[in-house]
Amino acid sequence: MGTSKKGQFCAAVSANRQIGRRCYRLSLAFEGTGAKAFGELLPGQFAEVDLSEVALPVMEKIPQDLRDASKREIILRRPFSFCDVTVQRNKTIAEILYCVVGPASLRMTTLSAGDSVSVIGPLGNGFSMPKGKKTALLLAGGMGAPPLLHLAKVIRRDYPKIECVAFAGAKTKEELPFKLRLDKASIKSGLVLDEFAKYKIKSFVSTDDGSAGYTGFVTDCLVQWLDECGLKEKDLIIYGCGPEAMLARAAEIADERKIDCQVSMEQMMACGIGLCQSCAVECKTDGSGETIYKMCCKDGPVFDSRELVFKK
Amino acid sequence: MGRSLTAESWFLRNNMMGKSVDISVDFAGVKLANPVFTASGTCGYADELADFMTVNKLGGFITKSITAAPRKGNAVPRIVETDSGMLNAIGLANIGLDKFIKEKLPILRKMSPAIFVNVAGQTIEEYTAVMERLAAEDAIAGFELNISCPNVKKGGISFGTDAGAVAEITSAVKKAAGEKVLMVKLSPCVTDISVMARAAVDAGADAISLINTFTAMVIDIERRKPVLANRTGGLSGPAIKPIAVYMVNKVYNEVTKSCGVPILGLGGIRTASDAIEFIIAGASAVAVGTWNFVEPQGTINIIEGIKQYCLRNNIADIKELTGSLL
Ligand SMILES: Cc1cc2nc3c(=O)[nH]c(=O)nc-3n(C[C@H](O)[C@H](O)[C@H](O)COP(=O)(O)OP(=O)(O)OC[C@H]3O[C@@H](n4cnc5c(N)ncnc54)[C@H](O)[C@@H]3O)c2cc1C
Ligand SMILES: Cc1cc2nc3c(=O)[nH]c(=O)nc-3n(C[C@H](O)[C@H](O)[C@H](O)COP(=O)(O)O)c2cc1C
Ligand code: FES
Numbered sequence: 105m106g107t108s109k110k111g112q113f114c115a116a117v118s119a120n121r122q123i124g125r126r127c128y129r130l131s132l133a134f135e136g137t138g139a140k141a142f143g144e145l146l147p148g149q150f151a152e153v154d155l156s157e158v159a160l161p162v163m164e165k166i167p168q169d170l171r172d173a174s175k176r177e178i179i180l181r182r183p184f185s186f187c188d189v190t191v192q193r194n195k196t197i198a199e200i201l202y203c204v205v206g207p208a209s210l211r212m213t214t215l216s217a218g219d220s221v222s223v224i225g226p227l228g229n230g231f232s233m234p235k236g237k238k239t240a241l242l243l244a245g246g247m248g249a250p251p252l253l254h255l256a257k258v259i260r261r262d263y264p265k266i267e268c269v270a271f272a273g274a275k276t277k278e279e280l281p282f283k284l285r286l287d288k289a290s291i292k293s294g295l296v297l298d299e300f301a302k303y304k305i306k307s308f309v310s311t312d313d314g315s316a317g318y319t320g321f322v323t324d325c326l327v328q329w330l331d332e333c334g335l336k337e338k339d340l341i342i343y344g345c346g347p348e349a350m351l352a353r354a355a356e357i358a359d360e361r362k363i364d365c366q367v368s369m370e371q372m373m374a375c376g377i378g379l380c381q382s383c384a385v386e387c388k389t390d391g392s393g394e395t396i397y398k399m400c401c402k403d404g405p406v407f408d409s410r411e412l413v414f415k416k
Numbered sequence: 417m418g419r420s421l422t423a424e425s426w427f428l429r430n431n432m433m434g435k436s437v438d439i440s441v442d443f444a445g446v447k448l449a450n451p452v453f454t455a456s457g458t459c460g461y462a463d464e465l466a467d468f469m470t471v472n473k474l475g476g477f478i479t480k481s482i483t484a485a486p487r488k489g490n491a492v493p494r495i496v497e498t499d500s501g502m503l504n505a506i507g508l509a510n511i512g513l514d515k516f517i518k519e520k521l522p523i524l525r526k527m528s529p530a531i532f533v534n535v536a537g538q539t540i541e542e543y544t545a546v547m548e549r550l551a552a553e554d555a556i557a558g559f560e561l562n563i564s565c566p567n568v569k570k571g572g573i574s575f576g577t578d579a580g581a582v583a584e585i586t587s588a589v590k591k592a593a594g595e596k597v598l599m600v601k602l603s604p605c606v607t608d609i610s611v612m613a614r615a616a617v618d619a620g621a622d623a624i625s626l627i628n629t630f631t632a633m634v635i636d637i638e639r640r641k642p643v644l645a646n647r648t649g650g651l652s653g654p655a656i657k658p659i660a661v662y663m664v665n666k667v668y669n670e671v672t673k674s675c676g677v678p679i680l681g682l683g684g685i686r687t688a689s690d691a692i693e694f695i696i697a698g699a700s701a702v703a704v705g706t707w708n709f710v711e712p713q714g715t716i717n718i719i720e721g722i723k724q725y726c727l728r729n730n731i732a733d734i735k736e737l738t739g740s741l742l
Binding site: 110111112154156176177178179180181224371372373374375376377378379380381382383384385395396397402 | 464488489493495498712
């Protein structure tokens with residue numbers, strides 16, 4: 105649980121760089137109470153960003169397939185998690201890795217240094233730390249990577265003895281939200297994903313079409329690794345973030361092998377702060393076969409995978 | 417969001433020195449410090465909101481709909497954004513009466529805004545059961561009768577779209593409400609909202625709130641399916657505001673003006689100007705719903721903005737403004 109006081113803050117944009125075809129990295133600077141609150145943000149926590157007053161790119165710069173969507177007036181804030189948080193002397197820089205998928209994320213691309221945005225956060229519960237474990241497995245599907253990058257950094261800093269291994273999957277190489285290091289030395293050492301290599305974390309890449317790394321789902325890649333790793337299940341923990349089908353499979357694998365597993369869920373959110381009940385996630389109750397709905401924004405977004413009932 | 421002091425607001429503040437404005441209202445016998453409520457289902461039971469704003473600054477607070485037994489609510493997706501609005505099909509998910517009394521009422525009891533408990537049900541008996549249990553609670557000022565929820569299979573809107581049914585349920589629950597104010601929340605999904613308002617007032621409603629959401633649909637054209645799991649949902653937000661203002665004015669002119677029953681106006685309010693439109697149209701108080709999701713402190717700006725408007729226009733008492741449409 106976050107100890108910091110959540111609230112509504114004005115953040116200054118300090119950078120907004122394109123890092124992939126439809127993928128950007130936005131740096132937000134918080135000062136004062138915002139710097140304190142976001143300085144304590146735990147990996148997996150998120151924030152609600154108001155993009156309704158941010159301009160759209162000029163029409164020529166809007167990808168053809170998003171032109172209809174770009175016409176939609178937006179009013180609701182959008183939830184984003186963070187890929188990195190850096191506390192400086194009197195400010196905190198929190199970074200968002202985002203993918204352009206609709207009207208709000210399109211608007212996000214036009215933010216530039218000096219602009220400001222209204223941010224509500226930090227929200228929800230983050231990942232719990234891998235205390236007592238020997239190896240943390242970070243499983244990222246599609247755009248599910250951002251909070252795992254932050255988690256990798258925090259584990260490295262606070263639990264340097266715990267080994268981390270990253271698995272990242274996407275449909276194609278193009279859709280991997282990472283820079284790949286494909287030189288011989290990097291491949292040999294397993295330091296393929298630049299962002300994880302930075303923390304000296306080995307990584308495995310998979311693509312559905314085989315355009316990079318393992319051909320198939322990232323969860324299949326994980327199973328192969330688990331079969332060959334020779335480690336005890338109780339020493340492992342899986343952290344998953346990505347599409348629900350991937351998380352469902354990860355939960356199954358964890359269950360079969362009795363490995364602890366935490367996953368970060370996504371739901372459509374109107375408020376992000378527990379007011380509206382829109383973000384229901386189906387959960388098991390103790391004993392009886394009954395299920396209940398928990399709120400992704402408040403009770404999650406990180407859940408113990410054993411708790412969840414995934415859609416078939 | 418805090419706005420910096422502009423030259424205009426500096427001038428106003430100084431020019432208005434010595435003048436005062438009374439924005440308190442008497443709402444069906446309940447004294448409100450100001451005419452601004454939060455709307456049912458958009459601020460939970462107030463505890464979540466308290467992290468982001470001073471709930472005690474509100475004139476009134478309306479709880480999420482309460483039913484006799486807890487309700488899980490609908491499958492997801494439960495919401496989808498639309499142009500200047502959103503659809504919701506939460507399905508009256510709520511913790512149920514017992515848990516409400518045990519866990520939420522003690523929190524609400526400590527708060528200064530007038531607390532209205534929104535009550536929903538599938539049968540008249542269910543509504544009465546909830547109200548009878550709460551009628552003796554001094555923590556609450558009144559009930560808001562939800563006969564206008566579009567997102568449940570039974571009950572809800574089916575009570576609110578037929579004048580006979582409106583009259584029947586209103587008079588049936590009137591006794592259960594005891595001394596508490598009985599406010600009836602109307603659905604806009606009717607041919608003539610005045611007919612429903614008239615039925616409620618004649619059957620004993622002490623106040624009328626309007627409007628609830630419009631039944632609507634958004635289609636995912638790739639899947640050729642509705643986006644919401646419930647297929648349809650209720651449209652709220654700025655998109656519905658002009659219709660809501662019109663309906664408040666219609667009900668005011670045709671029903672409530674002559675009998676003095678107050679209207680709580682809502683639908684798409686984001687700013688003080690929006691709220692003032694409703695008041696001029698005939699509302700004695702207003703409620704803010706969807707906008708809380710975007711600006712949890714928005715209601716506080718609205719209260720301040722109403723005060724400023726009154727000062728600017730030499731309105732000593734907000735009550736002068738209700739129904740002042742020329
Ligand atoms: C807790 C949480 C953390 C998130 N972190 C990130 C992040 O770090 N980086 C990132 O790029 N995105 C993240 N998202 C998703 C992000 O909120 C959406 O991409 C964004 O809201 C899209 O807005 P839009 O107007 O551009 O597109 P829209 O038109 O609103 O949506 C485009 C498509 O994305 C889907 N979508 C929209 N919102 C969500 C959602 N909340 N969950 C699942 N699907 C959704 C829609 O169904 C639609 O198909 C996160 C979501 C949640 C709930
Ligand atoms: C997510 C959501 C949940 C709602 N839940 C309820 C409810 O439980 N009971 C009720 O009477 N109205 C409910 N409403 C309707 C609102 O109280 C209000 O009548 C409507 O949204 C119009 O106001 P707005 O445009 O300011 O949101 C809900 C609205 C939203 C958006
Ligand atoms: S998004 Fe509103 S309760 Fe979770």
